[in-house]
Amino acid sequence: MKKHFYLFIVLVGLISLLFIPVHAEQKSVTVMGVWTGAEADAFNKMVAPFEKETGIKVEFTGTRDLPAILTTRVEAGNPPDISVMPNPGQMIEFAKDGKLVPLATFMDREKLLSDYSQAWLDLGSYDGKLYSIFISADLKSMVWYNPKAFAAAGYEVPSTWDELMQLSDKIIADGNTPWCIGVESGAASGWPGTDWIEDILLRIAPPETYDAWVNHEIPWTDEKVVEAFEIFGQIVLNEEYVYGGPKAVLTINFADSPDALFTDPPNAYLHRQATFIKSFMLEHFPDLVPGEDFDFFPFPPIKEEFGTPALGAADMLAMFNDTPEARAFMEYIASAPAQEIWVGELGKLAPNQKVDPMVYPDDITRKAAKFLGEASVFRFDGSDLMPAAVGSGAFWTGILDYISGYPLPEVLAQIEAAAVDAYGK
């Protein structure tokens, strides 16, 4: 009897908790993003001056399940004020459904045009209206190497694909392995290979072909796509070309794969990966000096006429609720001072042209920013743009199948089948 009495008391106590207001009455803006860990810390650093100046509190939620959580909350009519867009395709979907606030209604057009190149504004627009702002970018078309190991072995940085292949053969002739590649990444295994295919395709065909491939206007069995896979295969399927052979490529984690550059003697000499890999190299080997112990050269052109395009990814934010606080925040993150804090913390590249190059942590990053700024062609990582069933599904598993030795026509036919389902055409 007494026990039940206590239970009752506990219940009453809990029910009274209901009346504690969850959100204090304060001007605030809710922001949702994919950033966690160090990136969330950097985001908080970026918003600190904004909060101090305006008195608006930024309530940030970072989750790696952003696509699922965001779609659910938007569908249910409870979106955050501002959110990171998982990819440009998703932004276009939201814009089409009229969920996003067009930014031109309150942002200064002249200032945007002077801060951003037309290419970035176009990427953030749908149907001629600007919906989202880019705050940082990553460059993917990079081949990392160890300058000290290069100097010791007398190797030169190649500037064309033929030179790159000659260098690879020379490394083999010296009894070493040229490349280290790792495509394992838990449930996302395979994605590092998709970047290879995209970079190669941009170098053997005009950007229009790339766009057509991303939008599934040409099939996966198109000769250019086949050729891109075959060029990738020349490296990844060759026991002598990759450290550990294709079997190891499948099992080595993408983050661990560049470790092979820094062993003594080097297990491998070349590694193709995006800007972010620098942080992993420094985490695994804290004594490395950027620029001295590791550096990069642009993924070289394959066919001269297509030059050296830049493949990349970028972080974009869009606005769901038109509140004065959200407006103020969008204006703030589009500005150079905000992006200087953000990219300075993370070593990403800033889309805002007014950002001072001195904020970049090292010469490598400045070099990458220059490459990105000067590239005649910039394209988004295609797998991010494709429907999830292909871009983060069949394409990934296709890469794994191809490296495991399945015949290419079979692999491509399977991706094509998934694509026909996903695009509905």
Place this chain on the structure above:
Amino acid sequence: MIAKQNRFLLSLPLHIFIILVALIWIFPTAGLLITSFRPASEVASSGWWTVFANPFDFTQFTLSNYKDVITNIGIGRAFVNTLIITIPACIIPIIIASFAAYAFAWMEFWGRRFFFILFVGLLVVPLQMTLIPILRIFNQLGLSGSFLGIWLAHAGYGLPLVIYLMYNFVSGLPSEIFESATIDGATTFQIFKSIVLPLSVPALASITIFQFIWVWNDLLVALVYLGGTPDVAPLTVRISALVGSYGQNWELLTAAAFVSMLLPLIIFLSLQRYFVRGILAGSIKG
């Protein structure tokens, strides 16, 4: 004496088998525990089993992962939030389910069978399908982002299973008890309070463990209904934010897993003597 020895010999293979199974089960957890005490650079470069090369070299272990997790700003608030979410989200469905189980098992009313099947049938509805419609309702009622909302959500998701388990237990109580209580003039509520509840303690304990662990470990429901802002985010949201978006700092997860496991473990150990009895009680009738 001899009989006893014989019995021991006969049960020996069974014991060896059980110990073996237990070892296989505990193997990954042991690896996780060892990893949680290793420095980040070691975690990245070699497997946890390499510590056994020289197990008494204590320099290869560190408490820094635990330090990083516990001193992480906001983790205390997250712990309190998890408690605020979990305790009512356990008590509400269990109270409702006890009433419901008793009614379904022993009270005569129209449509009893139908409603029971309807409730238990809800077990097959995938939680993910309900997120959008329920969040819409919560928006209209102003419940999204409030603790009341997530209590109700968890109560709803837990009820079908909890009712089902409680029903099986309560319906297994001997009918003579209820008859004699009725003859002695007890009202329905008195029977429930003085007979059914005290007799159901084993079942209640095991169901509490189920529900508690489910709510404690939940990430999705909290993120959707509550959002992930620091003032309401539970431990799971906080912990998942420790890891970078490319999976950096995952060694912190191992330590965080043990920190967040602590309370459920205490609950489980203190209720476990009811646990086995409780499961059996719910699984078969009579």
